[in-house]
Amino acid sequence: MYNYIGKLAVLHNAEYELAFAQALATRLSVPLYHSVDNKTPEDFFLCWRDGCLKLLDKDLLKKGGLMVDIDPRQGEQRSWPAPKEGALAEAIGRKTRTVIDATTGWAQDSLHIFRMGYDLKCIERSPVMLELLSDAFKRLQAVDWVTRLALPVPTLIPGNAIDVLAQLPDTPDCIYIDPMFPAKRKKSALPKKSMLILRDLLGDDMDREALFEAALQATAKKVVVKSPDYALPIGGKPAQSFKSKLLRYDVYIKN
Ligand SMILES: C[S@@+](CC[C@H](N)C(=O)[O-])C[C@H]1O[C@@H](n2cnc3c(N)ncnc32)[C@H](O)[C@@H]1O
Incomplete structure (x- = not known):
């Protein structure tokens, strides 16, 4: 592909x-x-x-380049497990144990989910992102607190999540998706360089609705969708929605 x-x-x-x-x-x-x-x-x-x-x-080329950053985000507690606080944690829920991030990308959400102590698996289909992620997860494995606590780093699953989710051996409590939406507004805050590069290299994720349907089929309890605040909810009215700066986490509960 x-x-x-x-x-x-x-x-x-x-x-x-x-x-x-x-x-x-x-x-x-x-x-x-x-x-x-x-x-x-x-x-x-x-x-x-x-x-x-x-x-x-x-x-x-003359500057640093972009790697998957495995350090905690600014303001995040540097201990494990970090407190389940903020819009992402509220959307995933405190009772949730197992999570699949079906659109791992630069893994900034994945790593936040991992640091909050959820049991996480990560799916990514882009071969370039998979190379960057596999390098990052090797670095994560060697971080002092990961070694000291003998934490298993998230499993990285290559492939299109639509296919991977249809064949899961174990059903996760929550499936998280953050596909690339077309950039829309003229006045929005500038996307980060890492996301601009990803969009240039990979394009928008045109199959995001099919991915949402696959996630809803495959989850045991819920699907959380990260969206820019200007985008319509991908699966119609969500059960809950948690707002953060310029984005939303829409929660869909499995019936
Ligand atoms: C917007 S980025 C995700 C950013 C990520 N949440 C983060 O914190 O860095 C979307 C990523 O999901 C991947 N992706 C989109 N649809 C996918 C699918 N159906 N299967 C696997 N990966 C997918 C893209 O290749 C891209 O790397």
């Missing part, structure tokens, strides 16, 4: 062994470069920097 030819390349530098970069380029069927200039046709690059796999566009 994904063809990154002409769009993405792997950039090798001294920080990582050539064999790893070659293997990554082969897995994604993209070229491997040792340097990039104005004539390079691709707009996006994967490269190891500062001990992480990073995604860069041409703007970011």
Whole structure:
């Protein structure tokens, strides 16, 4: 489904062994470069920097690049489990135990859910995001509090969640979805660079309604949908809705 030819390349530098970069380029069927200039046709690059796999566009080549950030968000308690507070926790619920994030992306919601102590599995279909996530979950495994508490890091499941959810061995209490909606408003706050890059590379998730239906079928108790505040609720009137800055968490309860 994904063809990154002409769009993405792997950039090798001294920080990582050539064999790893070659293997990554082969897995994604993209070229491997040792340097990039104005004539390079691709707009996006994967490269190891500062001990992480990073995604860069041409703007970011001289800057840091984007990796899946495994550190707690600003204001979040740095202990485990972090308190189940805020709109996301209210939507998921305190009695919920098992959660599947069906649209993991940069895993910022997943990692927040993990840090609040839920038992989490993560689905992602984009091969590039899967590479970045797998690098991040390896880094997470080595974090001191994860090692000290012997916490299992979330399981990463590759594939289209519509198919994966139809074949789950265990039914989760809650399925969480945050698909990409078309950007709409002129006056909205600028999306983060990480989300802009994701939209450029992957496009909008046009099958989000089918994903919602698959999630409702597959959940034991509820589906939580994260939406921009301007978007109509994906599954009609939700049972509950929790608002946060410029977004909502709509909760659908399974009958
Ligand atoms: C808006 S991003 C999610 C951002 C994420 N909540 C975070 O905190 O970083 C949407 C992601 O879901 C993935 N996605 C969308 N539909 C999917 C599907 N049907 N199956 C698997 N992954 C999907 C996209 O590839 C993209 O990486």
